[in-house]
Amino acid sequence: MKRMNRLARARPNQARKAQKAPPTAPSEERELLITAMGARGDSTAEGADGVIFAPCALPGERVRARVAGARAEVIEVLAASPERQEPHCRHFGRCGGCQLQHWQEGPYLAWKRHQVIDALTKRGLGGAVVEPTIPAWGLGRRRAAFHAARQNGQVRIGFIERGGARLTPITQCPVLVPQLEALALMLAPLAEMTLPSRGEITIHCLLTDSGVDVAIKGAGRADLLHRAALEGLSNLATKLNLARLSIDGEPIVERDKPRLRMGRAIVAPPPGAFLQPTALGEETLARLTLEALQGANRVIDLFSGIGTFALRIAEQAEVLAAESDADMLAALKQAADGAGGALKQVTTLRRDLLRTPISSLEMKKFDGAVLDPPRSGARLQAEQIARAPVRKLAYVSCDPASFARDVKVLIEHGFTLTKITPVDQFRWSPHVEVVGAMER
Numbered sequence: 001m002k003r004m005n006r007l008a009r010a011r012p013n014q015a016r017k018a019q020k021a022p023p024t025a026p027s028e029e030r031e032l033l034i035t036a037m038g039a040r041g042d043s044t045a046e047g048a049d050g051v052i053f054a055p056c057a058l059p060g061e062r063v064r065a066r067v068a069g070a071r072a073e074v075i076e077v078l079a080a081s082p083e084r085q086e087p088h089c090r091h092f093g094r095c096g097g098c099q100l101q102h103w104q105e106g107p108y109l110a111w112k113r114h115q116v117i118d119a120l121t122k123r124g125l126g127g128a129v130v131e132p133t134i135p136a137w138g139l140g141r142r143r144a145a146f147h148a149a150r151q152n153g154q155v156r157i158g159f160i161e162r163g164g165a166r167l168t169p170i171t172q173c174p175v176l177v178p179q180l181e182a183l184a185l186m187l188a189p190l191a192e193m194t195l196p197s198r199g200e201i202t203i204h205c206l207l208t209d210s211g212v213d214v215a216i217k218g219a220g221r222a223d224l225l226h227r228a229a230l231e232g233l234s235n236l237a238t239k240l241n242l243a244r245l246s247i248d249g250e251p252i253v254e255r256d257k258p259r260l261r262m263g264r265a266i267v268a269p270p271p272g273a274f275l276q277p278t279a280l281g282e283e284t285l286a287r288l289t290l291e292a293l294q295g296a297n298r299v300i301d302l303f304s305g306i307g308t309f310a311l312r313i314a315e316q317a318e319v320l321a322a323e324s325d326a327d328m329l330a331a332l333k334q335a336a337d338g339a340g341g342a343l344k345q346v347t348t349l350r351r352d353l354l355r356t357p358i359s360s361l362e363m364k365k366f367d368g369a370v371l372d373p374p375r376s377g378a379r380l381q382a383e384q385i386a387r388a389p390v391r392k393l394a395y396v397s398c399d400p401a402s403f404a405r406d407v408k409v410l411i412e413h414g415f416t417l418t419k420i421t422p423v424d425q426f427r428w429s430p431h432v433e434v435v436g437a438m439e440r
Helices: 014-018 105-122 178-184 188-194 227-239 279-292 326-338 379-387 400-412
Strands: 027-037 043-047 050-054 062-068 071-079 143-151 154-160 167-169 201-208 211-217 242-247 250-254 260-262 265-267 298-302 318-323 346-350 368-371 392-397 416-424 433-439
Touching: 027 050, 027 071, 050 062, 105 400, 105 416, 143 167, 143 178, 154 188, 178 201, 178 211, 188 201, 188 211, 188 227, 227 242, 227 250, 265 326, 279 392, 279 416, 279 433, 318 326, 326 346, 368 379, 379 400, 392 400, 400 416, 400 433
Parallel strands: 050 071, 211 242, 298 318, 298 368, 318 346, 368 392
Antiparallel strands: 027 043, 027 062, 043 050, 062 071, 143 154, 143 201, 154 167, 201 211, 242 250, 260 265, 392 433, 416 433
């Protein structure tokens, strides 16, 4: 998964807000038979005019719901599925962070595996064997983005509500590591100091080996750089025991440099840097990637980020890491250089791979590759890999549909899928990651 935080829901564009809303369909109470689970975590029922989406229900259940067009709000579960369980959080159903806390672990993980199978089948790859989903939750999410805004004169911290744009204040969040869950309940004073007079801010929190790294976006306040404000922020960072506090990309307080171990290297991530959401998820994806590249001597890591894979691969092969973000690439290179003789040669290349893919000619010296693109995938880059002499490839994806599309291109050029493994880092959400091991 690249550069997206599933707990942080995107705010609607201001221009879209100004547009006239479409007329609301009249609602009516009806009894529905839930027949399936939709790709976005909403269960579905068959209506006279097509599919009806009903959040918080399960396949096989009979429910009473308030139906308006293609959307339904479940009022009562008349006949519950044996797979139903009590949600783990009091905010479930309103908070947009989780959609599936009411589903037992076994069928929930099996459904995620079938998401991958369905995507491959739609591309004519239905014969591919997909491994069982690996639950890589570990102790919980180490990375989260909290929204902060003023509501009725008070500062509120939380996530965006399900299917909307309003803030849902939280008092707990069981998907987070305990340190972040505890910190979330103490962020109001920090938000009070940094909120603009109107609007909201996003507080990105990352648990590192040396403490929590906090990066605030949207403050837009020059007065925060004045001495009195800086002293107040410094005191608050100390009180909250933060490693670093940054505002709109500018480090304000650094009590201890944030650090993360990746194999034999230690990385100092820049403010707001992308990382895998769980530590166990990162370890799992890295292990599967290394297995796929076994025997490769020169590897190119495409969309390398801060070196999640590159730094580990460099323990066994020479690596070229390609990435568009200069700060993340600099952190990767510094970590590689700091590891000394523990790693083989690591070189870096800054490039926007979605606009200007690495050509097959540029890859003529590489026998292995990692492809870890954003959700949209990287079809153009996959086409260049297909024409290069690369023999072994690990494709790490956060979207089964774009994964299946790109993999088909590679298969058409002689690659074979040797292993497909779904990995679940986003517990109780519809999102699933997948690692495809390919070779030729």
